[in-house]
Amino acid sequence: MTMAATAPFAPGVEEEGVAHRAKARALPGEGGIWLFIAGDLSIFSQLFLTYFYYRAQQPALYSAAQQHLDQGLGMLNTALMLTSSLFVALAVHAARRGMAGWPSRLYWLAALCGIGFGVIKIFEYGAKISHGITLTTNDMFMFYFILTGTHMLHVMMGIGVLLFLANYCRGTGDGRFTPAALRTIECGSLFWHVVDLLWIILFALLYLIR
Amino acid sequence: MNRLNHLICIHSAIPFCILLGLGFFFIPGWFPPISPGMSAAETGAMYEANRLAIQFGMTLTVLGSGLWWVFSAAIAMQMRRIEGGDFPILTCIQLTSSVGNVIVIMLAGYFCLTAAYRPDMPASTVQSFTDIAWLMNIGAYPSTFIGTLALGLCILTGERGDVYPRWLGYLNIWYAVVSLAGGLLAFYHGGPFSWNGEIGFWLEANCFFGWIILMWWFSVRAIKTWEVA
Numbered sequence: 538m539t540m541a542a543t544a545p546f547a548p549g550v551e552e553e554g555v556a557h558r559a560k561a562r563a564l565p566g567e568g569g570i571w572l573f574i575a576g577d578l579s580i581f582s583q584l585f586l587t588y589f590y591y592r593a594q595q596p597a598l599y600s601a602a603q604q605h606l607d608q609g610l611g612m613l614n615t616a617l618m619l620t621s622s623l624f625v626a627l628a629v630h631a632a633r634r635g636m637a638g639w640p641s642r643l644y645w646l647a648a649l650c651g652i653g654f655g656v657i658k659i660f661e662y663g664a665k666i667s668h669g670i671t672l673t674t675n676d677m678f679m680f681y682f683i684l685t686g687t688h689m690l691h692v693m694m695g696i697g698v699l700l701f702l703a704n705y706c707r708g709t710g711d712g713r714f715t716p717a718a719l720r721t722i723e724c725g726s727l728f729w730h731v732v733d734l735l736w737i738i739l740f741a742l743l744y745l746i747r
Numbered sequence: 748m749n750r751l752n753h754l755i756c757i758h759s760a761i762p763f764c765i766l767l768g769l770g771f772f773f774i775p776g777w778f779p780p781i782s783p784g785m786s787a788a789e790t791g792a793m794y795e796a797n798r799l800a801i802q803f804g805m806t807l808t809v810l811g812s813g814l815w816w817v818f819s820a821a822i823a824m825q826m827r828r829i830e831g832g833d834f835p836i837l838t839c840i841q842l843t844s845s846v847g848n849v850i851v852i853m854l855a856g857y858f859c860l861t862a863a864y865r866p867d868m869p870a871s872t873v874q875s876f877t878d879i880a881w882l883m884n885i886g887a888y889p890s891t892f893i894g895t896l897a898l899g900l901c902i903l904t905g906e907r908g909d910v911y912p913r914w915l916g917y918l919n920i921w922y923a924v925v926s927l928a929g930g931l932l933a934f935y936h937g938g939p940f941s942w943n944g945e946i947g948f949w950l951e952a953n954c955f956f957g958w959i960i961l962m963w964w965f966s967v968r969a970i971k972t973w974e975v976a
Contacts, residue, residue, distance in 0.1 A: 567913065568913075569903075569915075569917040570917060572917055573918070576917075576918065580950070583945070583950060591939065679940065683931060
């Protein structure tokens with residue numbers, strides 16, 4: 538926008554500015570969902586900063602506790618998250634192209650990956666609890682349970698959104714969506730990508746950086 | 748419709764914030780918040796030293812708690828406009844959940860009043876009452892969660908988009924999720940998620956008062972631009 542405003546009076550440059558602006562307009566979803574995402578990321582940033590601050594106080598305790606985290610299951614969950622995000626991206630693509638039937642199927646697949654993620658998480662939590670490790674064991678496990686638990690809450694909300702979208706996309710016979718319907722689809726899909734993004738950060742933060 | 752009544756109701760957010768802020772935090776000397784790691788003897792001594800200030804502050808808290816009903820009713824009327832139709836369920840949910848917020852703030856005040864009531868009360872009992880008050884007041888998440896979720900959904904799915912901006916709907920859903928951190932208070936006597944921690948208190952308090960300011964501002968705007976046929 539500033540580019541168009543400050544562009545010198547040369548027609549070519551001016552047009553370029555307009556094209557640039559038009560491209561910026563093509564932000565998926567609507568403004569509000571980006572505010573929501575920014576808010577969500579800022580909360581997680583605050584959680585991560587708090588984690589780093591407390592970790593710096595007693596790094597040995599954190600490193601020792603982190604040895605107990607199951608990197609294999611974490612890796613499997615990362616793969617499920619990335620796969621589900623791929624399905625969601627394909628579903629949006631299919632919805633934009635008017636490929637009848639595909640968006641709904643792809644959202645189902647993404648939701649199944651999300652459910653798989655949740656099931657693995659239950660096993661992971663179960664293993665911790667059966668070893669007597671809970672959210673009050675020590676500071677590291679406090680962060681482990683609260684950070685992954687907050688993320689799990691997002692996953693559950695996200696699965697709800699994906700199932701809603703799977704149902705939402707079923708209605709159209711010819712696979713064509715109105716711009717308003719596409720915006721709804723994009724908003725829901727964006728949320729799932731954020732859930733995916735947050736897991737990648739969490740996985741690196743808790744499981745990998747020891 | 749008497750516009751002035753609606754404006755008076757929505758402006759009750761201001762005395763609410765002042766009474767809660769002064770009454771529960773500043774007058775008893777509980778700002779920054781007291782530590783959940785305090786021993787019973789320390790808690791008892793705190794009441795011994797500040798008995799009258801605590802009693803006065805808690806009286807203001809109890810008085811102020813009722814204003815939340817008034818503020819919420821004014822928001823509910825705007826939700827009623829947005830939702831339309833004969834069955835405004837989200838409005839009902841928001842209004843009834845506001846009762847929960849009033850109750851926790853009011854009871855928190857009464858519990859501390861009780862703790863300060865008899866000077867010969869055992870310190871451990873004083874501590875218990877104080878614990879209930881702080882866990883309730885700072886961790887008042889169930890009603891906040893449900894109320895803001897209903898408000899957010901109402902803005903995003905309602906019939907009218909000209910009452911509140913759409914982004915405010917997303918912001919309410921975001922705050923609903925953030926408020927859930929109140930559920931963690933009961934597990935910790937210190938650290939970031941306890942009732943005086945970075946997340947448990949500072950994030951939650953900033954979001955709570957920030958949410959009030961935003962809802963107050965945009966409700967005033969919605970009431971002023973309200974055209975009744």
